[in-house]
Amino acid sequence: AQKVTQAQTEISVVEKEDVTLDCVYETRDTTYYLFWYKQPPSGELVFLIRRNSFDEQNEISGRYSWNFQKSTSSFNFTITASQVVDSAVYFCALRSMGGTSYGKLTFGQGTILTVHP
């Protein structure tokens, strides 16, 4: 069975602080994909990044960076110099590539990020 754990339920920071959102996953698949999504108050899911299990290179996109550590089954997300517009719920998700769960996304519980001015 797949499982994604985001231990941080809520995080509150002041603008310009750096913040890291943790994500730990469990899967028996050798091939899988990991995602991060942003959900602003309006509700839609905004795709941030996809990473496959064979690519452990860290990635940076502007103020966003991701650290994939297969050895610890973690895929953490860091926002540098946070801004008020970053306030949202962030979900980490795992896509199964095997068996009856093929293609399904398993979401973590989500982390509510509030950035104060």
Add this chain to the structure above:
Amino acid sequence: GAVVSQHPSRVICKSGTSVKIECRSLDFQATTMFWYRQFPKQSLMLMATSNEGSKATYEQGVEKDKFLINHASLTLSTLTVTSAHPEDSSFYICSATLAGAMLTGYTFGSGTRLTVV
């Protein structure tokens, strides 16, 4: 890029009535669509997977007679909540993908907030 349109964005209905939610892929053919449910401040829970032209596959605990899913064409899937009750009030969101793109992307609709009074 791929766009998924979901309607209505908000609906209020009386207890005992049925509500239909549409999910359309606007610029690609979605061979597979997923329906999720999200309670306030909670994660997205997969309800069912729908493949064009075949019956939907429901997750454990989801009543298939209550949540009717139809995926009659490659661009449209519908979720009908039958005999809705207040406990069905939730945020419903669909996602669509194209066969062959399962290894890459999902596109999410903007969600439907259902309130049953």
